[in-house]
Amino acid sequence: MAPTATGSAARSVDDRPASVTPLFEAAETYRCLADAVAEARETVHMAYWSVQPDLSLDGHTVRDEPGPPGRPDSNPVCGESDAPDRDCPAWAELLADAARRGVVVRMILSDFDPILVPSEHRRAWHSYRRFCEIRDALPADRRANFQIMCSRHSAAVGPVPRLLGQPLLHARLRRAVKALGPEEDPERPDRLADAAMLWPHLKPPRTAGGPSRPRFASFLSAYPAVHHEKSCIIDGAVGFVGGLDIDRVRFDTRRHTSLRPWHDVAVRLEGPMVADLAVHFAERWSNEVAAFRRRHAEAAAHRPVGVLLPEAEPLTSAIDPPAVPGRAAQGRIVRTVSGHRRSLFALGPKRRVSGTAEAVETIIRQAREHLYIENQFLRSGRVAGWLAEQGQRCPDLRLIVVLPLAPERLGGGWNAANRHGQYLQRQALRRLSAAFGPRFGLYTLLTRHAPPDNDHPLRADLGAEDTARGSDGIYVHAKVMIADDRVAMIGSANLNGRSLSVDTETSVVWTDPEGVVDFRKALWRRHLGRSITGSADPFDLWHEHARADARRAPEARTGFVVPMSIERATVHARRSWLVPDRMV
Template sequence: MSSAAIPFVQSGSYPTRRGNLVRPLIDGEPAFRRICEAVEGARFSVWLTVAFLWPTFEMPDGRGSLFDVLDRAAARGIDVRLICWRPDEETAGLRRNAFWGSPEQIDLLHQRRSGVNIRWDRAHPGFCQHQKCWLVDAGAENETAFVGGINLNPHSMVTPAHDGEGQNHDVLIELTGPSAVDVHHNFVQRWNEASERLVNEGCWGAGSTANLPFPSRLPAEHGSAVVQIQRTTHAGRYVNTQASPGGISFNIASGEETNFHQYCTAIHAARRSIYIENQYVDVPEIVDCLLGALQRGVDVVLLTPAQPDVRLPVPAERRAFLNARMTLGTYPNFLLAGIAGIGADGHRKSIYVHAKLMLVDDEWATVGSCNLHRFSLFGNGEMNAAFSEPNTVRAFRCELFREHLDQDTVACDDRAALQLFRKIARANRSRFEAGDPAWQGHAFELDLATYVG
């Protein structure tokens, strides 16, 4: 366990492991450029889990589609494997942006003579296999994982400048070191127990019918970060525990809510600052934890989509929750913010916050696929990487704030930086209300009294 003030949790499958190197990657173009470099340098294998893949998605710098990148790797003898989510009837509306093995998608693989191996995997009915992770050279000394929330979506293929229309903001981390073995274990467990592996057109590729061996050794140490890979899995989802292959410590649970427990634990332990970016904050338990932190005097900034979907009526029980959440806005040490960039017409356009991250006290962070709603916390298949390494977390905060505020906060401690965030975001809101596009950075204050996202 880490000796840091923000504790990790013991409820999940994977322990904390020391000796890791963590590199945050902010926004899709830099992140996918680095992933492509890793794929192009792979010596043995490239494995990834896919939730959403839009037909129009292309990798940066003219590399082509996802399958262009992967088929080039397969053509030089690399073992390329995908686990793709197959929505059920309750989630059928999401098939339009998923590579779920439709007849047209199978035809595409035939036409390409694709050399990748694919298994399709359903979630528990009504939920999503939402993990987004990559693993390069699994089992090797240089095993490298990428964990985050960035979809294979053209709106995600953006730079931190966010100039233009239809922009998403997102993050992931690159991970090397002992904790990469847990991303490896997760992939093997999902591959071997993929729900569709035995049904017609539940697999693709000559190597897709064989199971994989579980990892048998830890990767070498590469840095000083303490990391824990954390998951949400539905109860009873996995039966093959493989508790300690090769002497590696695992404790595979039948159903995990580790992401939920970690968020609550970290917020309870915060002493100075909490910075959150998330699509949703839609769980009363998380709101209660944030209220407790505000009452202790912790500075809290929550960055979320500026334009939530308000087209549907709000039922009474939902209104009760919104009223409770609105209490956050009564604290002077709290800020709800969105971000907006300059569109092609010179006017401000909302940037959709798709990131799922939390930074606490400039020493601890979590990044992954887990939204703060009940689907992600209690039923989807999710993966986050929580890590403690103050230099990395502080640099991460400075890079995010440089993007959002157009301000260097290297000289600020975490609390001063969040106070500056509030000051700039509130000034930008005043400019927005006055119709003045000359903001500082992208962030602007939102009104919790009217925000229903």
Template sequence: MSVKSETSSSQGFKILITAEEAYPEFERLCLAARVEITMCFRVFDPWTRLRSPDAREIGVTWVDLIEHLLRQGIRIRIDISDFDPVALPDAHRDTWAAVRALHAAGELSGRPDLLMAHAIMHPARLGWLPRLLLWPRAWLEQNQTAERLNTLPLAQRDHYLREAPRLRTRLKAKAARLVARVWPVPHLSPATHHQKLAVIDGKTLYIGGLDLNERRYDGPDHDRAADDTWHDVQIVTQGPEAKAALYHLQTFKAVTHGARPPELTGLIRTISRKHRWSFFRMSPKTVLREIADTHAKSTANAKRLIYLETQYFRDASLARQLARRARDNPELGLILILPAAPEEVAFDSNPSSVAKYGEYLQAKSVRLITEAFGDRVFIGSPAQPRKVGSGGRASLYGSPIIYVHSKVSIFDDDIAVVSSANLNGRSFKWDTEAGICLTDPDRIHELWARCAGQWLGSGAGDDCLDPRNAVAAWRLRAQANAKVEPEERTGFILPYASRPARRYGHTLPGVPEEMV
């Protein structure tokens, strides 16, 4: 990561920071399509408002944009991740509501034949033994969902169930009230399709950590309530990465069902499938772990500085690899940017035991790297430069937190990864993930400079970008911000507080680390 005074986007390559930059660009890319758009998202809400001026001339939401594109003869193929209706009933319902809205747009366009929109659930299922062991808990959760639906007016309840087909089969009416079915034992799905990417005309790739809905819309100023902030990074690029991504989108479902994964150049993936025999198993079978392997190899080759920006840092294997490299190379530094607390802990009044398990794993991973790197590591979290009352885990040093959801890893000038994958076992082994590797030093430096500039703000000198001084310079900036009033801070960066996660987290014996 050499120091340069200027950076500029090369032809066909853009770095998009937050949805304020990414959503309008995505709209422009779709409007520029001539033949087809192929995409897969974990979350894609067609009622999300349009942001670019050109798209706003067409309509108000993505429903209008999809209808317009179909009218223009553009073929659209979109897969949206479906979710286990027992564990995530609202997410399951949202996916099917989105698919229905997309098909409505197809009918309105007069060209429904050009639209392929599907809700896709990962085929892996828990084996019979863990399903039986979890049966009482699953039945309880289904009953809680039934009770919540029973509080709704009948018409609203029926509408909800029409948009949640897999949940509908798990409930039955009894004396005008919904109750959970005791039998059969529900199938439970441990993995999801977590990737977020689109390919336009087979030539342009839009990829990273950002899904599409109003919750994820935020700008680089992050001047909103903590639970409305959302920091993400998306990349637009052309060339072999786009061709590889298109082939991946055409084949990944078959791979999850047992087909041989194709070899691709320019795209790195995580793909798993169901086991042939899974009586005892809680996990799917990992087929490709290219994202994890890329991190492992890049860590082993790192010389001066590693920069990681992630929603979760929970993979103990990666933490041990980083610690081993720190001991082998006394010149290596590490900067790790995390949200002050996970979304489900910061903003949920009653976090689950699984969320607490995730905090336990992150505290463990943080301890491994801090012990190995010593003063050669800086762990930071962003917060807004304004005061807040007692905000619990949603505040940091008296300020509302900024929620970090991005997935960026930079290893010297050699390689950078932007993907949908968090640094946890789920993203490295279970869920379907996709990302790209940047190897051009100019593009790597541009990404590094954009990330640093976002968190450090104005006045960040060359020492903040120089790999020889960056760790100390970032730490000094964060410590200085922590000592002054929020309004007097420079940039957003503050020291990460590890004690809350250590105190809050606890282990769950028998539960795979990849579950969180």
């Protein structure tokens, strides 16, 4: 199946037999994904925001000494314990073994603006360099099987905002260079090696080993969009989509005893939807490989890269997966895809595929009884409007929203963008409260133990806003929507402007009443710590269980769900007239 010329890989709902298997938390997701990689025969195609090569399946890095472990779990197994298990392989080992077997491993790591988001840029290139080391250690006749690229979104701001933003960009460049550390810092050479796209903006040292200095004559650009999807395709027959990256910070088990508690959901797919994922990956690889080579060459012209550039040829075909026996699970892949906008005043990219927003609107407008949403953000005014209109149109419709206590502070602390995002979320939640009244419930997830008393690096950026009721907040990173136990949407897309129109996203819309109700019950059983049975309304029981647990001490709670106020969900909210709504 060749990639489509239009850039749209999403079919209408396909009723051919398929398989959709929800996966909860990193421990379960990593194990299922690793099993699929171990069984791969032809190809492993991965596109992630973050992949930590030396992360083992039990969530510990294998090249470094593990830090203080979390609370021990009962019945620990590989991938289900917070204590390190030396028998668990690392992702680097799993992927290298696949390449040695003759499997072609292609990976797209998301790259970031090196000036605006330098820490994420260095993380991406650190992983790239490590994967290149792994490739170079393979037998010579197997190295071409291991192909990696760091892909930065092509959209840049237009000439006018670029010109006006030069003072700010140069200030951020100075900050990015300073973040590399002082010259005497023994870790500085590694940080500098990871900052590959900063090299063209640095003057050469005046003396050997001397300090690197910003090149202030540079006319700097800004790249506001990113590739946010998390997907994998094995042999064109098995696919994975969800909100989870392969990263130490994301690792947690169903017991949520991690030092950095985290909740995420993914799905394992078989059948026609996998073909859509495969076409999407082929389009991205083919469209982005030339730009990656150009940027790699530009960096190498200023400083030795120190690693070999993996082979990265255009990918021209994908595999049409075989039919899967069993009940027909209807579904389709939906995407957000954007590109560079040729405009003097462009602040963001041009929309190319808006399947995510269209799917969210359709699901909301077709809901009649129950809507369940858990997401990292609920900031989109469009989504809030669709929900409010449907709540007023359908007097029996009830809405549950599960959000984290506080958002990730990407870019450093409570900056203007993070505060403006909180402002948008406050406006959205107030609108829902007014439209639904008592039919609206806002909740979060908390651990069932007191916060650990240590200064582990994983907790370095956590503050008072990340704890409540005597326990840590479980960071809600899942992107799930369930309507009337009939249709579910699971993927990488948040309910904010970025995911609906700016960043690259992939999700699955799953229409299968039997499968969706089982998914909702399994998800709630994990959240509430008990099954919901009998004839009582499940939403009433959710409210009762959450309120009861909110009155209990952490160790006495049966589940993780507690009510949350709008004010608590929007700490540090402040409007900014300089931050476009769709960029947060």
